[in-house]
Amino acid sequence: MSAAHILVVDDEPDIRILVKEILEDEDYTVTAAEDGAAAGKALRERRPDLILLDIWMPDVDGISLLREWSEGDGIPCPVIMMSGHGTVETAVEATRLGAYDFLEKPLSLAKLLLTVERALEADKLQIENIRLRRRSPPLIEPAGKSSVMQRLKEQVKRIARHDTWVLITGEPGSGRETFARYLHAQSARRDLPFIEVGVSSIDKGNSARELFGSEENGRIHYGVLEQARGGTLFLDEVADMEMETQAQLQGALDTGHFLRVGGHEPVEVEVRIIAATRHRLEAEVQAETFREDLFYHLNVVPLQIPSLAEHREDVPELLGYYIDHFVDQEKLPYRHFSMAAQNYLRNHSWPGNIMELKNLVQRLLILGTDEEIGLEEVKLALGRSETGGSERGGFGLSFDQPLRQAREQFEKAYLEYQLVKNGGNVSQVAVAAGMERTHLYRKLRSLGIDNKDRK
Secondary structure, eight states: OOOOEEEEEOSOHHHHHHHHHHHHHTTOEEEEESSHHHHHHHHHHOOOSEEEEESOOSSSOHHHHHHHHHSTTOOSSOEEEEESSOOHHHHHHHHHTTOSEEEESSOOHHHHHHHHHHHHHHHHHHHHHHHHHHSOOOOSSOOOOSHHHHHHHHHHHHHHTSOOOEEEEOOTTSSHHHHHHHHHHHSTTTTSOEEEEEGGGSOTTOHHHHHHOEEETTEEEOOHHHHTTTSEEEEETGGGSOHHHHHHHHHHHHHSEEOOBTOOSOEEOOOEEEEEESSOHHHHHHTTSSOHHHHHHHTTEEEEOOOGGGGGGGHHHHHHHHHHHHHHHHOOOOOEEOHHHHHHHHTSOOTTHHHHHHHHHHHHHHHOOSSEEOHHHHHHHTTOOTTSOOOBOTTSOBSSSOHHHHHHHHHHHHHHHHHHHTTTOHHHHHHHHTOOHHHHHHHHHHTTOOOGGGO
């Protein structure tokens, strides 16, 4: 496991050596470069967590380097500019190009250390905010007090003490990623990155670039193996990985280093891998769709996540958790389940596992009006009538009606949800729905949706 890696780029040897020694005394890992060419070589060898960049250098100035880095994939990390002859215009240009801060020479060592600390913390918070915008906040601890879940959580805590790779298996929606995050949070790597990759969502032919990164025309794209350096890389649905990429990953795990696509400098592997799949990888190996050597490399410690049907006694707690989540995070109106409804859901088969339960709670909070969620409403939302029929869909829509009416019913529920989620902001709803704003206004009027109360 590695400390934050800082790249110092300065043509003055005294300053370069002094800054390097000071930062190393603070337990940072430091690489020093005397000019733009050496900085480019250092960036190819390893992705830094922060760059200290001098403006005036013999081969290329720092502003030009910053402009070059800001193109393509963007600046890989926070950049702090340093100069003894800077101007206001230079500082403004550096900020416009994405520099975090600007330090004047001679450097104040106290200010240097404080700025470095704040830049690293700000970058960490920015990455976390991006992740939270993309998905709902993960459970700090997987919900459930059943004996099944208690044993599983204890097993994860034991595994987390050892820096081994883990293969998680379980049905879709059962909570594989939640347990991967819980394992990371219990481990010694908890303060370092957790990067998740849905292997099945990577475009065909692009998986090597996604994993290992690439170098093209002097520009570097850092893959997820480098983004997760020192922390944990979670590969979800690893069975869907292309065979050629499997061979490359196996080679990287065997040798401890890899080459970026188009690159020539070996990059060290310093990451814990947690892989997950809904398939039995042994069967995939027998079918020759998954490499046997990679299977054994990933399957150091197997972890089986039970289906929700195997711990139904946790259903009431999960219902309560997701009600609180949608009320707090998406500002949906609070509702509670009646005892009859909870009992009914405890005995539901849950083919979609926890994801199905989460979606059900969200749907009921959006579509319902009464504070209590009753038994019949739950049955309708699950697509079941009192007689056990199935004339209603999973959104509580009747299939026994013309298509136009069913479509309008769904559109109304969908747009009402988006308005609640976005606080009545029509512009944001238009972006979320992928609609022109003028068309959205017409659609709201045609469906009889009044937005005044939501603003």
